[in-house]
Amino acid sequence: MTDTHDALLTVVDAAKSYGSRKALDGVSLAISEGEFVALLGPNGAGKSTLFQLLSGLFVADGGDITICGHDIRRAPVMALARIGIVFQQATLDLDLSVERNLMFHARLHGLGGADARRRVAAELAAQGLADRRRDRVRDLSGGNRRKVELARAMVHEPRVLLMDEATVGLDPGSRAALLDQVHGLCAARGVGVLWASHLVDEAEGADRVVVLHRGRVRAEGTPAELVASAGTDSLARAFAELTEGGGRGASDNSDGNR
Amino acid sequence: MTPAHGLRVLGAVAGREVEKFVHQGGRFFSALVRPLLWLVVFAAGFQNVFGVSIIPPYETYIPYQVYIAPGLLGMILLFNGMQSSLAMVYDREMGMMRLLLTAPVPRWYLLLSKLVAGTVLSVLQAIAFLVIASLIGVDLPLAGMLAVMPALVLAGMMLGALGLVLSVHVKQLENFAGTMNFVIFPMFFISPALYPLWKMQESGAEWLYQAARFNPFSHAVELVRYAMYGQLQTTSLLVVVACLLLFFAIAVFGYDPQRGMLRKTGKGA
Structure with missing residues (x-):
């Protein structure tokens, strides 16, 4: 295999609009081997859109998505072979x-x-x-x-595991068990994980947290870094600060200034 | 994608369709009841409708049942093509489509696998119909049974590809009944499935006659009809193949991620 890149998955400046609404407005992130990255955002933040781009269901309007060195747009088959996905909606033949x-x-x-x-x-x-x-x-x-x-x-x-709100509808015990399992996969097999959720507690144990709000990355870092930079005492408070209302610093609709 | 990978995908997709079909025992039954009702009941009243006319590929007087048999084979293929399309829409609503579309396989090949899977089911039902029709005494040429197979496969693929095209544009299951009314019935009735086209012309329904001539389903039926007598209807063959390629190309375009067919996801998380 020629997958000798630092990051298993890189997203650079991904953008996607539906009509006039920008679902993703210049999102960048990277996941390395064995890393558990939590993608935290309220409903409608653009998490699902990002997952659709990552899994090749849609093509981004702009930006680049690379998985183990394979561009999802130009070499979707090679890229998809290296991704495992758990969809938000169950996809089993009952x-x-x-x-x-x-x-x-x-x-x-x-x-x-x-x-x-x-x-x-x-x-x-x-x-x-x-x-x-x-x-x-x-x-x-x-x-x-x-x-x-x-x-x-x-x-x-797969080298990369995408978990799209995978704990929706699960009881607390099953939720914790699933989270443990996935952390285990990172540690034991070096799988890079992108775990999307709107539940802050699921991000507590992450290596890094990416906060997505209104199609943009509002903050990124370890849980401790996010707490520190927000000047709060918990990740939940930090997340609330970053995503509340769209006030302070979270200026929207500032199009074209990238 | 290696050839071995391709075969496994085809096997997986086709196997799943066949398995689902077997699970739904009633579907096989109902798929056969429809054309058999036409054959036994409808045809009974029209036994001598053709009078003394002899039209190719027939070389002698034929009972009405023999005439409509190819049309009813076409009906089976048509209904089944639409049914596969329905299955695509269902898969999309259930999320299964995502599993397929995120497999490391080119989209056109996934669609081709779906098309082959649907055609396998179509042809199996058509064969079952032929057997039953022969058993109840419809005088079909035994020699033509083999020759008709490639015709059934081609016609089945063409109508299945049409179903794929529709599945791109039918966004929800509820819309499907309407689509059936606007596709299946006109295609079936404006064709030589139930009576030869000269009858339409004779009745002065010139526009219907012209519409039938351009109806791909007409050519599917005629391809099958001639093949049953070991003859090749070249025009019909060309039309069926051309329509197959055209419909499939439109379907591949429709499922292109650039256009994005999982429309509801446009609402975000």
Whole structure:
């Protein structure tokens, strides 16, 4: 592999508009190997739009997105091969077994026969779901369905893992478990993670936090740095300061000054 | 994408469609009931409607059931093409489409896999219809059964590609019934599926006759009809192939990420 870049994923000045509304207005960020980056933003901040650009569902109006050295616009197939995604909306075939769902994904990623079965079994075991592999997805709890989706996202051994509000609808226990699992993937396998959420507590343990608001990066740094620079005593307060109202310093609609 | 990867994707996508189809046992049944009703009930009243006319590719007098069999095969392909399109819209609403579109595979190839998957189902149903039609005594040429296969595949792909085009523009499942009314029925009725086009002309419905001549479905039916008698309708073949390429190209364009088809996501997070 020629993936010898410092950053697994880089976004430089990404922009995307829907009509006259700027969903993303010059967003830049980078994720290195083994790094857990939390993308924190209120609803409508542009997180989902950014994820759509990162996963090639849309093409940015401007800027560059590179994954392991592959430009998502020019070489989408190469770039997509290195990304694992857990979507906000569940994307499982409810009537198929856990294993069949993962095998489907494995084959989409070009894994055949024995390889696919080996990878699927390994990822299910890593999620503690080995004994549920023959169950229909419909019979699984919400927490376990998410675990299945995480296992699926890892089947093709991606370098970058994109988690798009993955804890939505989960109970606190499942939420914490999922977060732990993903932190574990960073540490054990060097996967770079972009974890989007509007829940501040999920960003507490992140290596870095990127605060997105109204299509722009409002702040970036370790949780401690954000707290310090905002002059508050908690990440939650800092986040509130950065995203509240659109007042102080958060001037909007300042188009064309990049 | 290596050839092995390509085959796995095709196998995965086609396998999923077939599996879903098998799970929904009722779908196979209802897909066959529709054309069989036409064949048995509708055709009963029109048994001798052609009088003494003999039209190619037929070389003798034929009962009405024999005449409409190719049209009903076309109907199966048409309905199934639209059904695949419905499945695309459903997948999109359920989020499954994202899983497909974020696979490391060129989009055109994913769409081609979908198209092949749908065509496999279409042709299987068409074969089942042919078998039942023969069993209930419709006098279809046995020799033509093999020759008709490539025609069914091509016609099925062309109508499936039309379904793909529609799936780009139909944003929600609810809109689908309307689309069916405006696509399936006109295409079926303004064609030689139920009676030869000269009948339209004879009745003075010149504009209908002209519309039918330009209807791709007409050519799908005629391609199948001639193939059943071991003959090649060259014009129909060209029209069907050209329409297949055109529809598929439009569908690939429609699913291009530059245009962005997951429209609802424009609302942001």
